[in-house]
Amino acid sequence: MNNVKEYINQHQQRFIDELIELLKIPSVSADSTYKKEVLRTANEVEKRLLEAGCEQVEICETPGYPIVYGEKIIDPNLPTVLVYGHYDVQPPDPINLWDSPAFEPVIKKTKIHPEGAIFARGACDDKGQMYMHVKALELMTKTNQLPCNIKFMIEGEEEVGSESLGWFLERNQKRLENDVILISDTGMISKDVPSITTGLRGLSYVEVEITGPNRDLHSGLYGGAVANPLNILSKMIASLQDENNKITIPGFYDKVEELTPKERAKMAEAPFDLDDYKDHIKIPDIHGEKGYTTNERNSIRPTLDVNGMWGGYIGEGAKTVLPSKAYAKISMRLVPNQDWKEITELFQKHFESIAPKGVHVKVKPHHGGQAYVTPIDGIEYQAADNAFQETFGKSAIPQRSGGSIPIVSMFEHYLSSKTILMGFGLNTDAIHSPNEHFGIWNYLKGIETIPFFYKHFTELYLKEKN
Amino acid sequence: MNNVKEYINQHQQRFIDELIELLKIPSVSADSTYKKEVLRTANEVEKRLLEAGCEQVEICETPGYPIVYGEKIIDPNLPTVLVYGHYDVQPPDPINLWDSPAFEPVIKKTKIHPEGAIFARGACDDKGQMYMHVKALELMTKTNQLPCNIKFMIEGEEEVGSESLGWFLERNQKRLENDVILISDTGMISKDVPSITTGLRGLSYVEVEITGPNRDLHSGLYGGAVANPLNILSKMIASLQDENNKITIPGFYDKVEELTPKERAKMAEAPFDLDDYKDHIKIPDIHGEKGYTTNERNSIRPTLDVNGMWGGYIGEGAKTVLPSKAYAKISMRLVPNQDWKEITELFQKHFESIAPKGVHVKVKPHHGGQAYVTPIDGIEYQAADNAFQETFGKSAIPQRSGGSIPIVSMFEHYLSSKTILMGFGLNTDAIHSPNEHFGIWNYLKGIETIPFFYKHFTELYLKEKN
The missing domain is CATH 3.30.70.360 (Alpha-Beta Plaits)
Known part of the structure; x- marks a missing residue:
């Protein structure tokens, strides 16, 4: 994968401007008064996928909001990566707590983001993180470096429980066949500590x-x-x-599932400051199951x-x-x-x-959902870790999240494939809250890292196959 | 006390009509939109007290709604009974659950009240029970049988916590001097089981x-x-x-306070049917402190x-x-x-x-309030019991109530006198609920019984004094 940084440097202003345009459309799936805007966003995503190099793009109707599907198949002998993301956003409420209007994106510098961050509803969750993948595709197609087949499935009901997704998966199993599912809808530990979410509760x-x-x-x-x-x-x-x-x-x-002492020791390597943790949410003390650390209590227990x-x-x-x-x-x-x-x-x-x-x-x-774990000895995980090493100069920390993303086990059920959660957002990005934002550094770093995932996944896949 | 029944028989239609007129005024103290009506009720009570034979009647201003005071002093050597009652009522809500409008009294027969009951907000609590005392005074004055001095203190804020009552007591200790306080704002066990509330929590x-x-x-x-x-x-x-x-x-x-086995045995004499109790409030089983009966759990514990x-x-x-x-x-x-x-x-x-x-x-x-107990060996209790014996042909059952009437301990504090709670309402009268009513039999029985309390109290008082 050559000239990745050069291409990004050359086009970064456009990458930012395009995301800002997408963020201006209030695609609030929870509130039917925004219905037209949600549908308009689906059309916009369709257009962007075509421009980025997808060849078959379709707005697929469902019982709810449509799912935008796109693909670029270059060789049936090469592996296929299915990218999942969502174009709908959380409601902006409480509106009066926003420093600037939720759907009028502005770039402001913060302590954590001295390079600037885009403030808008959906900046991080998930328009910004989803659009990294669209721009990574553009980079790979424009520089003739796409190493494998790629499929996109971008839905519009994630913030209201992905109600039509199971319906769609069941009816499109053939079309959605893939070797790995790649999602950026989670976070990383910090800007200098890349991490991969390997488990969900x-x-x-x-x-x-x-x-x-x-x-x-x-x-x-x-x-x-x-x-x-x-x-x-x-x-x-x-x-x-x-x-x-x-x-x-x-x-x-x-x-x-009981973790081995070795696995727990590995988990304990993630940087964690108990005083910062307590101070961040202003609690007098931590509390939980005896015999486990705070990070274990909210992830593996x-x-x-x-x-x-x-x-x-x-x-x-x-x-x-x-x-x-x-x-x-x-x-x-x-x-x-x-x-x-x-x-x-x-x-x-x-x-x-x-x-x-x-x-x-x-x-x-x-309602409910199953827990999920990505094996860290598979080629999916290895490819993601290699990609982080290429762009961050260090290995990623596997991280169990305490949250639940029911769609991941749904994917495994319908599509029989593993999911890689490769997030570039930060805990401090205020997703679901007023003043949601996404660091420009994180956005561009995502676009830079994703192509290396394709490269390494393809190499590992072919190596394993032969 | 002679010709009591005759006088009541002769005037009972008027007694009922007068009460109905009083019930038509919506004296809801909790809702300031009824302010004029509350004040109008005070004026009406003043008028009725004068008509019944009081000589000094005054509408006494307080920081809240006025207290109507009246007295008939016949001889400083005779004892004085202070009657307390209230002219305000609970809000009628939920209005849609009333079978007839809350402030348009109607007389209907019920299973418990085959002689008819007056349905209206305040019928029992406390206009009806308060007005029994006014009519008992009329009976005694018109038949020249008033055996002692009598004072009335009828307030308009009982349903909102009697906020001005302490203020008034403090400033009128001399005027309110008495030998016993008589209140009808509680109930009796049933129409054939008279009872006196001797304790409040x-x-x-x-x-x-x-x-x-x-x-x-x-x-x-x-x-x-x-x-x-x-x-x-x-x-x-x-x-x-x-x-x-x-x-x-x-x-x-x-x-x-731990009750003696004898006291508990006396309590247990009150008729009580556990199945009826459970069925009345539709509970699968009773529940409470080990070692005590249901009646003990909700009164002496x-x-x-x-x-x-x-x-x-x-x-x-x-x-x-x-x-x-x-x-x-x-x-x-x-x-x-x-x-x-x-x-x-x-x-x-x-x-x-x-x-x-x-x-x-x-x-x-x-907030809070002290518990209260009326001694059953005092002349106050004896006088009330004698009165019930005269008109019911049987002794009253002393009954501890689980509720709290903070004014009773307030009276003891400011006026240093004991209170007799001589109620004629029934548990089924739906006070504070839609379709509140008061049996005509109970109303007239109250008017009949009260004069005997005065008679016996005066006799016992004079006997004790000499």
């Missing part, structure tokens, strides 16, 4: 409802003699974790968090009510080998079993 | 706030490593009661109830948030000898001490 999300008396009662006349759903729910939730913060649901840990809880009188002042009902939304993050449907059933069975006789309990499963 | 009401991180976090990225305020608050609340539902706050039970709790995402669907804050409103019902200020301090100290290091905790005391 699964999720089981449930809502529980406790019913005591059939109506709110006077807490003076009935208090003490009738089970109070809020006291009961507190007790039930409290009992789900023991004094070491281990989850007490029978069978919960049965299939949990399953968890149980109450995401919302309510019942009784929650207005100003005092009301002496013994409420009829109490509710909680509870989610469990899962790790490889835990099946989310099985865990949901274990939760439901256990939660119903611990309710005292004085109340009724209902457990309503919301 | 005290109250300590607090609000707690748990703060973890300084902002809501993504539960995937931070879950498991950062203390979740909702999980923590659940654990803290759960720990406030042990497996026997005893409260675990150190010192909480130190001063609790202190309790701790969560009245409201909230935090995190409480909208539709799912959001994977690790909330920054969690809140709860908690109230404790107290029994005689527990000081509400001391209990509030014990709670605060204990609750702060059990918080784990990963969160900050704030405890904000809301």
Whole structure:
């Protein structure tokens, strides 16, 4: 891969301008008043893929927003990389906390981004990171260095749960055949510490409802003699974790993947400053499962968090009510080998079993997803690591993320291929928050690094094949 | 006391009509749009007191709604009874659940009230029960049988916490001097089981706030490593009661009045059907402190109830948030000898001490009140019991109520006198709810019974004095 830096230097202003134009379109998938703009963005992405060198480009209708598909097939004997990204963005709310309008991109310098960063909704998540791939394709086609086949699948519903993606995958398995899926929709540790997200946690999300008396009662006349759903729910939730913060649901840990001491030692190499961590979110102390570090607790260990809880009188002042009902939304993050449907059933069975006789309990499963791990001994990972070495001069740190991206296990299910999460954003980029931004240095570094992934993946693929 | 029944029979239609007129005025103290109507009700009460035989009647201004004062002093050597009541009513909401408009009284027969009941907001609480005393005064003056001095103090802020009452008591101690305070603002067990409320529980009401991180976090990225305020608050609340539902706050039970086996046996004589109780509020089972009956749990034992709790995402669907804050409103019902200020301090100290290091905790005391007990060996109680024997043909059952009426201990504080709670309403009268009503039989029975209280109290008072 030659002249990569030269091509980028020559075209960087245009690369920035093109992204800025794309960021001006408010493609908010969650709000139907933006429908026209979302559809306009799909058209724009179609045009950009064609310009960058794709030969078959199509706006594919789905039950929801369309998926933009494009491909450039150069030789059926060469491997195929499928790039996934999304052109929709999060709502800009709360609007009044933005320093400049969310859809009027501006470049400003920050402490972390002295070269400037583009401030706009979607700058990092995911228009900016998706567009790195489009410009990397342009670079490779314009310099006649594309080493393999490439397919693009850019959807418009990622921020609302990718509802049509499974429908599309199921109907396009042949067309989407590939040897690896490449996604830039995650982050890296810091500008000088490249990292590859190798693991994602699964999720089981449930809502529980406790019913005591059939109506709110006077807490003076009935208090003490009738089970109070809020006291009961507190007790039930409290009992789900023991004094070491281990989850007490029978069978919960049965299939949990345990890492070897060597793997844990490797994880511990990632730079981490506990004081910075505490200061960043202003907590007096950390908290979690005994026997694990903070980085382990939020990546390789399953968890149980109450995401919302309510019942009784929650207005100003005092009301002496013994409420009829109490509710909680509870989610469990899962790790490889835990099946989310099985865990949901274990939760439901256990939660119903611990309710005292004085109340009724209902457990309503919301949704879930499987955990995912990319093997670090495969050629996909090796190719990504090599690419980082080419452009950062150092090996990437494999990183487990505590979050869940259900589409990754969906890809494995429908397309039987591994996914590489090669992110260039930073934790401080404020995705999903006001003043989202993406460093220009990161944007250009992504465009520079991606072609090397194609090069190394193709080489490793051919070597393995022959 | 002669010709009581005759007088009532002769005038009962007018007694009913007058009450209905009073019920037509929407004296809702909680809603300032009704201000004129509240004031109009005070004027109406003033007029009725004059008509019934009071000689000094005055609408006394306070920082809030006025208190209507009236008196009829016949002889300084005779005892004085101070009647307390209130002319304000609860808001009629939810309006759509009323079968007929809240301020258009109608008489309908019910299973419990085959003689008919007046349906209107305030019918029982407290216009109806207060007006029984006005009509009892009329009866005694018109038949020349008033045996003692009588004072009336009818306030207009009972439903909003009697905010001006302490102010008024403090400034009118001389004028309000009395030998007993008589109130009809409670209920009786059933139409054939008269009862006297001899005890009220005290109250300590607090609000707690748990703060973890300084902002809501993504539960995937931070879950498991950062203390979740909702999980923590659940654990803290759960720990406030042990497996026997005893409260675990150190010192909480130190001063609790323990009843003798004899007193408990007397309490147990009150008719109580556990199946009816469970069916009435549709609970699968009762629940409470080990070693006590349902009637004991909600009257002579202190309790701790969560009245409201909230935090995190409480909208539709799912959001994977690790909330920054969690809140709860908690109230404790107290029994005689527990000081509400001391209990509030014990709670605060204990609750702060059990918080784990990963969160900050704030405890904000809301308000409180002392418990109260009327001795059943005093002449006040004896007079009330004798009155019930005259008109019901049986002795009244002394009954502890689980609720709190802070004004009763306030009366004891400012006026140094005992209070007799002689109620004629029924639990099924739906006070504070839609379709509030008051049985005509109960209304007339109250007017019939009250004069006998005056007679017996005067006799016992003079006997004790001489």
